[in-house]
Amino acid sequence: MILSHLMPSEPLVESVVRMFSGASGNLSAEQQAQLVTEYREMPFCPTADMHGLWGLLLSLFDAARLTTLDPPFEYGLGEDLRILDVACGRCEEAVTLPAFFARNLPTLSSKSIHFFGTDLRENMIRLANNYCGRTCSFFEPWVGGECSPFCYLLKSGDATSPELWMHLPESFDVVFCRHQNAWHGVEIWTRIFNEALQRCKPEGVLIITSYFDREHQMATQLLSGLGAELVCSIRNPTSRALKAPGKSIDRHIALFRKRGMLL
């Protein structure tokens, strides 16, 4: 599916602030507004690419609902939320992604959002930890660390190895892989996708984004062969071009569920 324009974006920054202050229950509207203003000034506030991803996720779920009318597309979210970001690199989306799904939780209680990110490269995980740490430290004086709904674990390791998966929960509501790299080793990525899909709850969703057209096609075929059902795929019309020809940020996004869940 190709959308000619993105849906208007819901406010990302406000949603992040709501996520962090969800369980504290004692922030007035004025304090929330002040927090939004101060957060916007921070170097770790979501970038333009994150605003792009936010709009793309909104479009993706709108498209999923339009694509599957009978029965209508839905995904399950319980009292809490577990998100896995596989091959997350420095994980720029570590706050954006939970904030997106947190909007659908009935309540935001203390530590109800668990975000897990993994990558082969230790230095990327160090950057990701630094980013999450700085963000949490910023919000802590306002909401109290113990009250914050958001908690995270970032771990370096090889996602083709059972060793890494032993340290992760058995199941996730959302499995995400941004700029998957299927082109650079079909066998490796078949194993990564297979493990990731196994950990996706039956009522959960698996989402990938891709830099390249061909790589997106490859990953979609790989996942379909592993038992994932493609719900919908969108070519991002405002994807930021990179130097390499045909490469751009979040050029495609696709949403899968475990096969059989739509029947």
Ligand SMILES: C[S@@+](CC[C@H](N)C(=O)[O-])C[C@H]1O[C@@H](n2cnc3c(N)ncnc32)[C@H](O)[C@@H]1O
């Ligand atoms: C194209 S990068 C995308 C990184 C990040 N998700 C992003 O959007 O910037 C692909 C990532 O896959 C990771 N990767 C490659 N093989 C892996 C493996 N076997 N286990 C875990 N991560 C792996 C790399 O370290 C790299 O960070």
